Amino acid sequence: MTMYVMRRLFMLIPVLLGVSFLTFAIAQITPGDPVVLMLGNYATSERVTELREQLGLDDPFLVQYARYVWNAMHGDLGKSIRGQTLVLDEIVARFPSTLELTMSAMLFAVIGGVSAGVVAATTRRRWVDGMTMVIALVGLSVPSFWLAIILIIIFGINLGWVSVTGGEGIKDLILPSFCLGVGPAAVLARLTRSSILEVVREDYVRTARAKGLSERVVTLRHVLRNALVPVVTLIGLQFASLLGGTVFIESVFARPGLGRFAVNAITARDFPQIQGVVLFAATIYVLFNLSIDLLYGFLDPRIRYD
Amino acid sequence: MKVERDSQVLLETPGKDGWRQVAGESQWQIAWRMLRRNPVAMFGLVGLLLLILITILSPLLAPCNPTEIDYNHPLEPPSGVHKWGTDDLGRDILSRVLWGGRESLRVAIVGIAIAMGGGTVVGLISGYYGGWVDNLIQRLVEIMLAFPTILLLLSIVAALGPSLGTVLVALGISSIPGYSRLVRGSVLAAKNFEYVTAARVIGATHRGIMVRHILPNIVAPIIVYSTLGLGSSIILTAGLSYIGLGAQPPSPEWGAMLNYGRRYLRDAWWMSIFPGLAIFFAVLCVNLLGDGLRDALDPKLRV
Numbered sequence: 107m108t109m110y111v112m113r114r115l116f117m118l119i120p121v122l123l124g125v126s127f128l129t130f131a132i133a134q135i136t137p138g139d140p141v142v143l144m145l146g147n148y149a150t151s152e153r154v155t156e157l158r159e160q161l162g163l164d165d166p167f168l169v170q171y172a173r174y175v176w177n178a179m180h181g182d183l184g185k186s187i188r189g190q191t192l193v194l195d196e197i198v199a200r201f202p203s204t205l206e207l208t209m210s211a212m213l214f215a216v217i218g219g220v221s222a223g224v225v226a227a228t229t230r231r232r233w234v235d236g237m238t239m240v241i242a243l244v245g246l247s248v249p250s251f252w253l254a255i256i257l258i259i260i261f262g263i264n265l266g267w268v269s270v271t272g273g274e275g276i277k278d279l280i281l282p283s284f285c286l287g288v289g290p291a292a293v294l295a296r297l298t299r300s301s302i303l304e305v306v307r308e309d310y311v312r313t314a315r316a317k318g319l320s321e322r323v324v325t326l327r328h329v330l331r332n333a334l335v336p337v338v339t340l341i342g343l344q345f346a347s348l349l350g351g352t353v354f355i356e357s358v359f360a361r362p363g364l365g366r367f368a369v370n371a372i373t374a375r376d377f378p379q380i381q382g383v384v385l386f387a388a389t390i391y392v393l394f395n396l397s398i399d400l401l402y403g404f405l406d407p408r409i410r411y412d
Numbered sequence: 413m414k415v416e417r418d419s420q421v422l423l424e425t426p427g428k429d430g431w432r433q434v435a436g437e438s439q440w441q442i443a444w445r446m447l448r449r450n451p452v453a454m455f456g457l458v459g460l461l462l463l464i465l466i467t468i469l470s471p472l473l474a475p476c477n478p479t480e481i482d483y484n485h486p487l488e489p490p491s492g493v494h495k496w497g498t499d500d501l502g503r504d505i506l507s508r509v510l511w512g513g514r515e516s517l518r519v520a521i522v523g524i525a526i527a528m529g530g531g532t533v534v535g536l537i538s539g540y541y542g543g544w545v546d547n548l549i550q551r552l553v554e555i556m557l558a559f560p561t562i563l564l565l566l567s568i569v570a571a572l573g574p575s576l577g578t579v580l581v582a583l584g585i586s587s588i589p590g591y592s593r594l595v596r597g598s599v600l601a602a603k604n605f606e607y608v609t610a611a612r613v614i615g616a617t618h619r620g621i622m623v624r625h626i627l628p629n630i631v632a633p634i635i636v637y638s639t640l641g642l643g644s645s646i647i648l649t650a651g652l653s654y655i656g657l658g659a660q661p662p663s664p665e666w667g668a669m670l671n672y673g674r675r676y677l678r679d680a681w682w683m684s685i686f687p688g689l690a691i692f693f694a695v696l697c698v699n700l701l702g703d704g705l706r707d708a709l710d711p712k713l714r715v
Contacts, residue, residue, distance in 0.1 A: 120551075120555065121554070121555055121558040121559070124552075124555030124556075124558075125555065125558075125559055125563075128555075128556075128564070128567065129567050132567050132568065132570070132571040133570075133571070135571065136570075136571040136572075243696070243699060243700070243703075244696070246643075246699055247643065247692060247695040247696040247698075247699050248692050248695075249647045249650060249651065249688065249691050249692065249695070250651075251651055251654050251670065252670065252684075252688030252691060252692065255670065255673075255674075255677065255684045255685075255688065256684075256685070256688070258677060259677055259681050259684070259685075263677060263678055346559075346560035346561070346562075347560075349560050349562070350560050350561070350562030350563075353562060353566070353651075353655065354651050354654065354655060357654075357655045368566055369655050369656070369657065371570075372566060372569060372570040372574070372657060373574065373656060373657070375570065375573075377570070380566070380567065380570045384559075384563045384566070384567055387559070387560065387563055388558070388559035388560075388563060391558075391559055391560055392558060392559065
């Protein structure tokens with residue numbers, strides 16, 4: 107187990123190197139001189155040359171990249187072009203807001219999605235099943251930012267229950283996390299349902315029934331536990347769409363998180379910020395998926411980490 | 413489609429009226445029959461075809477010019493004259509939504525086509541040749557799949573600058589790794605079949621084997637994956653325009669219209685509701701069709 111975790115952590119290195127290389131290379135091939143962006147169009151050419159030298163921008167590409175990686179390993183993601191603030195500080199300041207949003211959306215998606223899937227799969231009345239799947243399909247197809255707009259018009263403007271300009275309270279978290287979580291909830295509901303329908307046909311479920319166990323115990327201990335293994339994998343993958351979704355949802359609800367930070371960085375073409383936020387998000391995502399993989403062992407003892 | 417003809421040659425003998433079916437149906441005929449019997453999927457197919465038709469015919473169908481400014485009728489609610497209302501410049505929302513499909517759907521479809529084409533080429537090469545080629549490609553693919561697509565998408569948009577063309581390129585490139593994985597997996601299974609060995613024995617070239625023998629047999633999962641992927645690429649296209657990184661005003665692209673309508677949520681809900689409804693309907697149709705295609709073509713892909 108420890109070995110497995112160690113090996114997985116070790117495998118993060120090439121991934122993160124790859125991500126950083128990619129964003130670094132993209133920044134390099136992009137037209138436009140960051141020094142000119144920093145100093146404005148009217149800077150003297152001496153000043154530009156001086157600052158270029160100072161920042162090491164005349165060094166070969168690989169030297170610059172190596173320096174970036176070395177600094178990043180020491181927690182230095184560079185300074186933003188505009189404002190000259192430390193990129194890491196800016197990211198750390200905005201992370202809690204995004205974390206709060208993604209976690210509550212995830213909570214909603216898992217609880218709502220999995221229970222909807224269970225209800226759909228176990229219900230004998232066909233219309234409940236049909237209804238749930240129709241709702242899931244709608245949830246899968248509705249663009250989160252449009253859903254957000256509709257809910258803002260209804261609950262923010264017409265009913266006045268939530269603030270429209272982006273509040274920080276718990277109440278202002280409900281709509282954003284609902285909008286962000288709807289898509290993943292729908293995906294989870296569909297998978298949970300089909301996974302359960304597959305598992306109930308297994309021999310061990312028939313055996314459990316034959317032993318005379320109550321339907322409740324059979325469902326909870328034998329069906330659900332096994333059906334949830336693929337669901338857990340999908341939760342890890344859905345985390346990506348949640349992280350990505352914050353880019354849109356934080357814009358609609360004017361939340362000061364990383365998603366909006368990324369959008370602003372792109373609009374301003376502030377590459378140190380873009381590189382930093384991409385690297386940071388990728389790290390979070392990879393670590394999240396590692397912890398998901400470790401969860402398997404608890405659900406299915408047949409899975410061994412060696 | 414190529415595969416249809418090939419497999420039918422084996423199963424059919426010529427009758428009086430050309431080809432007559434004798435021994436059985438091709439995979440595609442079975443799939444089409446299953447799809448036809450699935451009313452939900454047919455709704456999706458018809459809806460999508462209708463949407464594409466409307467988009468192509470939008471110059472004829474749209475009641476007004478989508479960019480024509482009419483200062484006498486700004487922010488008019490839906491009425492007999494302007495069925496979906498007008499925006500702050502008096503432009504007809506219905507006409508703009510009809511025209512907007514040209515941007516939104518085209519970008520999403522072409523983006524998926526790029527991903528499909530690129531992913532198929534990369535996946536075929538990787539799976540067919542194996543060895544160090546496969547190893548190299550797969551390590552790169554792993555890195556690209558290890559972090560959320562949207563980050564790659566945003567990095568590319570950042571490099572090329574916000575525009576609808578950028579979104580198209582970014583959407584295509586960022587989805588290539590996923591497609592190549594899918595294609596490679598299918599190729600690995602297909603390349604050990606006897607017909608591939610047979611083709612090699614009669615001296616077919618590598619390219620010939622890949623294109624004429626392996627590709628037709630792995631088309632089904634690619635089609636299913638692409639259809640389901642089209643839905644999310646429509647949402648991403650509109651979403652990126654919505655946050656200002658895609659189509660720029662005065663483009664009637666659906667996401668850009670939503671972005672524009674943001675300032676008038678309080679006074680003109682119709683500016684935001686109708687473009688979003690168009691996105692929703694398009695994605696719903698694509699998803700319905702995708703589900704049906706998956707059931708018909710490749711039950712193993714069920715997620």
